[in-house]
Amino acid sequence: MAKHWFGASGKSSKGKGHPIMYGKPKPATHFQDFPDGGGYPIGFPEWAFGVMGVTDPEKVLHLCSGSMLTGVRVDIRPEMNPTVCCDVRHTPFPDESFDFIMSDPPYAESYAENLYGTGQHYPKPGEILKEATRILRPGGYFGLLHFIVPMNRKPMKMVQVYGITTGAGYAIRAWSLFTKTHLTKHAPDAGDSAASSGIVHASAESTSQTESAPTQRG
DSSP: OOSSSSSTTTTOSSSOOOSSSSSOOOOOBBBBBOTTSSOOEEEEEEEEHHHHHHSSSSGEEEEOTTTTTTSSSEEOOGOOSSSSSSSSSSOOOOTEEEEEEEEEEOOSSSHHHHHSSSSSGGOOOOHHHHHHHEEEEEEEEEEEEESSSOOOOEEEEEEEEEEEEEEETTTOOOOOOOOOOSSSSOOOOOOOHHHHHHHOOOOOOOOOSSOOEEEBOO
């Protein structure tokens, strides 16, 4: 596999995260250093919690949790000391068991292999969304940070898509926010996707054709 130019081997990488180019980020309190590369931008979890209406970070489920220190953490790497060590595509949690789910997975199979040695377990965005659909409670929120905005099916509905960048010269990522509209005990039926409905928004101010802003949940 081709070696990525970005990550821990980059000359400017210190393994502590990059500042984010919006708002007024606070010091990181939800994750530790990540010398192997990757990880949320500094201040991102706090901002995302506010958008989702999270009042207790310990109740958030993190799929591909990596260096996260708070919440319920799921990762394939035992050395990261996750709450549950397993493939995020097949978690042991019951259906409809979390109000808030977040995920910042490797963005490509080669990225997963070069940084973490987990290429054979690389979860595609749609596969993560499928598992999140199963374990998210109706009315709950799932946020995915990735280069790809995954196609969603009912009962998941696109709320909004935010463009996230850490500075000039860096690729922009998409934080896709979904909500679950109703209870389901079966695989999601085919339905409207973000692409077919045209719901793609780059800022919190663009609210037309989107779900109402998340209300605070415990």
